[in-house]
Amino acid sequence: MRGFYLAPGLPQPIPAPDGLDGPFWAGLAEEKIRLQRCADCRRWQWGPEWICHHCHSEAVGFEEVPSAEGVIYSYERVWHPVHPALKDQGPYLVVLVELPGADNVRVVGNLLGDPEADVVIGSRVRPVFEHHPDADPPFTLLQWEPVIIPT
């Protein structure tokens, strides 16, 4: 269990009251990335929708992404805190990660490590599950760390 990437005090995620993304959050607690996949056309989609935007089927369920490694599609280094909880945070990195194992849908997370390091768009990252067991209710964030390619 490593420490939390961002200082505590930001709003914590809870499953949407309408039920749209509950399996996603439940999956993170089990260290699995579960995203929407259509039972009819078998294509992935994210963010969550009530129907498949490809074929309009209502048979949209959640499946575990078979290969959870991702690719950095974009990123940003934030300096100015816009929430009091981050007043003393210093710079931090947010990454937009494509999942080749799920039709390249994207998820947002933080890139663990030195926040002032160079970030390379297109580089590979692997998931890190940041559990907050003492929160009420407990939750898990999906974070990312660089895949170090042996030379």
Next chain:
Amino acid sequence: MSGPTLRGSVCVAGVGETEYYKRGQSPDAEGKLALKAIVAACADAGISPEDIDGFSSFSNDRNDPSRLAAALGCRELRFANMQWGGGGGGGSAAVAHAAAAIHGGLAECVVVFRALAQGQFGRFGQGPRRNTIAGDPAHTVPYGLMSPAQMFAMKVVRFMHEHRVDQNALRAISLAAYHHAQNNPRAVMYGRPLDEATYDASRWIVEPFHLYDCCLENDGAAAMILVSAERAAEFPHTPCYLLGAVSGSHYRAGAGVHNTPEYASSSFPTLAPRLYSMAGVRPSDVDVLQSYENFTGGVLMSLVEHGFCDADACNEFFVKERFLAPGGDLPLNTSGGNLAECYMHGLGLIIEAVRQIRGDSSNPVPDADVSMTISGPMVTPVSSCIFGTEATL
């Protein structure tokens, strides 16, 4: 363009603005600001506020047209319209809807308006203060991605990466706005010029946005009166005609958690061809341009998507001198815009576009016949519009 069109159907009878204040410093409540701007626009047009029969706004403006009409003593309310979506994306759309209402016979005298008093109602550039968060923001806010600057920087980083754009391209947009504000006494940044060294030394908000890449947050109100083009001669100013106005966004621009397929975009790729087709002009015909700067990176992509510059040629195109009135190739944000005049969700930019046609801008572009405004890049829906002189009809 064949088929129905707004081209030449309406003209601008008058424009009005309140004084522009720093955020939270308006002595007037938001509703009073709205009324003052509308009354000023009527005075500019030489009409009575009682003649207004339609209201068109955007970005969830809090001033209900029924209440405005009651306060103004309007004889009859015939049109009350709100464009969906936040930010400044609806500015030109509100013009389009007002024009469509007039053209379609729903109303005769429509005011486009926007009023903001953030001191009264809270700020845009701050994160949420709740303990829990659900829905789409739950997938971004806990990672520290919550303000408009943070939402849009991710797109701009990707665009600058794909097209190898340098920071100096963004800087040129900011410098041009501040340059123009020095000639505009209404501008909040009047008397506060900006140079290259100051920009370069300014703090990062979120890379690639320095402080000076980010819009102001202001209090104030703006209004514009539209009527049928047949009435253009009734008003005191040089006639200013609407040549085209469009709104919308590209395929799945509203996809959740940053999943828009064409992501590194200002949301205009499908709008710009429709705008030029309706207006009957090409990018090279545009004499002066107002392009909404929530953040400079949005202007960068807006100009590319409106055909002014190839995406891979931004470093050569985005130089300050090109954007300066009166002599630049493409005078840009000639009032100082959202960066340096006032952040009125971009209605100020549309008013400046009208002033360029009328010849009463504080930075006039000589012989401007075609004057364009781009509203609200990177949100969805966005919109843009083109005004022209009588010679363009």
